[in-house]
Amino acid sequence: MSKPKVFEKPIGVKDYLPGAVAKLRHIERQVLACMQGWGYEQIMTPTMEYYDTVGVASSTSDQKLFKLLNNRGTTLVLRSDMTAPIARVVASLLKQADFPQRLSYHSNVFRAIEEEAGREAEFFQTGVELVGDSSAEADAEVVALAIASLKASGVERFKIAIGHVGFLNGLLEETLPGRIEAQEQLKGCLLGRDYVGYRQKLRELSLEEPVQRELEGILRLRGGQEICDQALQLSADVTARASIRHLCEIWDVLKAYGISEYVLIDLTMIGDFSYYTGMTFEGYAADLGFPVVSGGRYDNLLAQFGRPAPATGFALKTTRILELLGDDTEAAAERTLVIYNAAGRSDALARAQELRSQGVHVVTERVDGTRSTLETAEIGTDIPFTHKGLTYTSLVSFLGNGMKGGGTE
Amino acid sequence: MSGTTKDILKVAMPKGRIYKQASKLFREAGLPIPSDFDDTRKLIIELPEAGMEFIMAKPVDVPTYVEYGVADIGIVGKDVLMEENKDVYELLDLGIAKCRMSVIGLPDWKPTIHPRVATKYPNVASAYFREQGQQVEVIKLNGSIELAPMIGLADRIVDMVETGQTLRENGLVEMESIFGITSRLIANRVSYRMKNEAIQSLCDRLQETLAARV
Numbered sequence: 001m002s003k004p005k006v007f008e009k010p011i012g013v014k015d016y017l018p019g020a021v022a023k024l025r026h027i028e029r030q031v032l033a034c035m036q037g038w039g040y041e042q043i044m045t046p047t048m049e050y051y052d053t054v055g056v057a058s059s060t061s062d063q064k065l066f067k068l069l070n071n072r073g074t075t076l077v078l079r080s081d082m083t084a085p086i087a088r089v090v091a092s093l094l095k096q097a098d099f100p101q102r103l104s105y106h107s108n109v110f111r112a113i114e115e116e117a118g119r120e121a122e123f124f125q126t127g128v129e130l131v132g133d134s135s136a137e138a139d140a141e142v143v144a145l146a147i148a149s150l151k152a153s154g155v156e157r158f159k160i161a162i163g164h165v166g167f168l169n170g171l172l173e174e175t176l177p178g179r180i181e182a183q184e185q186l187k188g189c190l191l192g193r194d195y196v197g198y199r200q201k202l203r204e205l206s207l208e209e210p211v212q213r214e215l216e217g218i219l220r221l222r223g224g225q226e227i228c229d230q231a232l233q234l235s236a237d238v239t240a241r242a243s244i245r246h247l248c249e250i251w252d253v254l255k256a257y258g259i260s261e262y263v264l265i266d267l268t269m270i271g272d273f274s275y276y277t278g279m280t281f282e283g284y285a286a287d288l289g290f291p292v293v294s295g296g297r298y299d300n301l302l303a304q305f306g307r308p309a310p311a312t313g314f315a316l317k318t319t320r321i322l323e324l325l326g327d328d329t330e331a332a333a334e335r336t337l338v339i340y341n342a343a344g345r346s347d348a349l350a351r352a353q354e355l356r357s358q359g360v361h362v363v364t365e366r367v368d369g370t371r372s373t374l375e376t377a378e379i380g381t382d383i384p385f386t387h388k389g390l391t392y393t394s395l396v397s398f399l400g401n402g403m404k405g406g407g408t409e
Numbered sequence: 410m411s412g413t414t415k416d417i418l419k420v421a422m423p424k425g426r427i428y429k430q431a432s433k434l435f436r437e438a439g440l441p442i443p444s445d446f447d448d449t450r451k452l453i454i455e456l457p458e459a460g461m462e463f464i465m466a467k468p469v470d471v472p473t474y475v476e477y478g479v480a481d482i483g484i485v486g487k488d489v490l491m492e493e494n495k496d497v498y499e500l501l502d503l504g505i506a507k508c509r510m511s512v513i514g515l516p517d518w519k520p521t522i523h524p525r526v527a528t529k530y531p532n533v534a535s536a537y538f539r540e541q542g543q544q545v546e547v548i549k550l551n552g553s554i555e556l557a558p559m560i561g562l563a564d565r566i567v568d569m570v571e572t573g574q575t576l577r578e579n580g581l582v583e584m585e586s587i588f589g590i591t592s593r594l595i596a597n598r599v600s601y602r603m604k605n606e607a608i609q610s611l612c613d614r615l616q617e618t619l620a621a622r623v
Contacts, residue, residue: 159602159603161602193496193497193498193499193598194499195498195499195500195501196499196500196501196502196593197499199502200502220609222605264602264605266602282602284598284599284602284603285599286603288478288599289476289477289478289479289597289598289599289600290478290598290599291598291599
């Protein structure tokens with residue numbers, strides 16, 4: 001690769017200009033306040049972790065991890081999500097704390113990208129983890145909080161799809177007992193969203209007619225509560241039935257929250273099987289091609305850090321939400337310009353401090369002479385006015401030998 | 410959230426060969442799509458009666474439009490899906506534009522020390538030869554792939570074969586078939602959920618039509 005030009009930066013990382021940052025901070029504040037309102041307390045963890053601990057435990061595939069060596073030659077990773085670091089903290093620093101623990105975060109995470117430019121290598125996530133509670137109530141709480149967080153962030157039209165990895169695991173073990181390879185292939189197709197390949201695999205397996213129809217039928221298991229009843233009829237397998245009953249319970253809790261209208265059950269919606277152990281969900285906003293939130297139950301992760309415990313959580317893709325809402329909040333800022341000359345300096349700076357303490361955004365500027373260009377032609381009495389590229393909503397001047405102006409114009 | 414299912418369905422359609430067959434299939438499924446668009450140069454065709462809008466795209470770009478969600482669904486050959494490897498739902502095999510991906514060479518081909526393969530599908534070709542345990546240099550070309558073995562740029566090519574006519578005319582032979590190709594109906598991850606009713610009902614109608622064809 002040739003030497004980059006001075007203004008270039010690595011592919012996949014971004015600068016955020018004031019307008020975008022204002023919006024991002026706004027979303028962050030709203031969402032974290034919402035999470036706090038549900039009893040979740042914010043924590044921070046380091047940007048770098050050991051590859052052998054957090055890196056290996058995270059759900060991010062190995063080739064998507066950013067790896068680096070420290071000065072001792074140990075492999076580190078830039079965190080690819082916050083779930084594994086939080087699991088580490090819960091199992092170590094918070095070892096003595098009782099379950100359940102409710103933790104929230106807002107943080108940048110990193111993913112190595114191979115292909116197109118523009119795919120983000122660093123982006124923001126805002127999320128929660130609820131550790132130490134395996135109940136359907138806990139899963140429903142997390143889904144309900146995801147919905148509340150989306151609303152708090154300003155997303156209006158969205159849907160949440162909920163699935164359960166146990167249903168498919170159970171159903172496949174029942175219909176294809178012991179045929180691990182065939183099961184894996186079918187799951188692989190569903191995970192890759194390849195329904196054509198899934199149907200083709202089913203035909204190749206030459207199953208009995210009712211079994212094949214049953215397995216093809218799951219591609220349509222999508223909708224409201226009635227899906228649970230349909231699914232219960234499909235399978236007699238213990239795991240599958242327990243999973244569906246768990247989903248039914250989650251649905252009942254969401255109904256009690258009064259938010260079941262946002263939710264649909266989708267039994268083809270499955271997360272990474274090696275990571276998720278129960279309920280999984282994804283949130284979709286209208287007008288955005290990618291999911292804005294994803295989450296689920298991961299009961300095996302904490303054990304990898306030596307404190308086995310059930311856990312569930314989600315992450316909002318805050319950067320995507322920013323894209324959805326745009327960054328044009330510049331107009332909202334109220335700003336005062338204080339101009340002064342040598343004679344007016346002490347008064348001007350004192351007044352600026354006073355205004356700042358009242359929460360007004362104040363910019364000070366020394367102008368030469370007694371009559372500034374500001375006062376004469378350019379500003380006049382127009383409010384708001386623009387000066388050197390910034391918009392102001394008021395002007396205070398301390399010019400001349402005596403004090404002139406001084407009031408808010 | 411009401412109204413989301415009544416939204417217009419944006420369909421990325423591949424211009425050219427596949428489009429005619431796809432629009433014929435849509436008409437057979439009872440969708441009001443006039444045939445006078447078959448040779449149009451318009452890039453966006455509004456079809457309010459069908460509740461759709463066609464985005465006329467270059468075939469290789471269809472999965473990209475769908476992945477980013479600027480099109481809700483799309484029609485594209487399996488060859489492009491295999492090459493582009495995008496994160497989209499592959500909902501239905503439409504059974505149209507049937508052909509296959511093959512390794513092609515001159516009839517007197519013999520293994521060489523430094524084999525070269527020319528193709529429009531570098532990802533497909535390099536994955537295939539890796540799986541075969543063969544080390545080959547893959548050369549990306551953008552058209553007239555058949556030229557490569559004839560003028561000595563490569564000793565074999567990987568390309569789509571429909572009837573084999575072009576191959577025969579240029580004295581080439583099909584050596585191995587890699588996978589079969591038909592056109593597929595694909596959907597964006599979000600649209601598939603947000604506009605599920607519309608997409609599912611289109612899927613069902615197409616599936617019935619396909620079943621009746623066989």
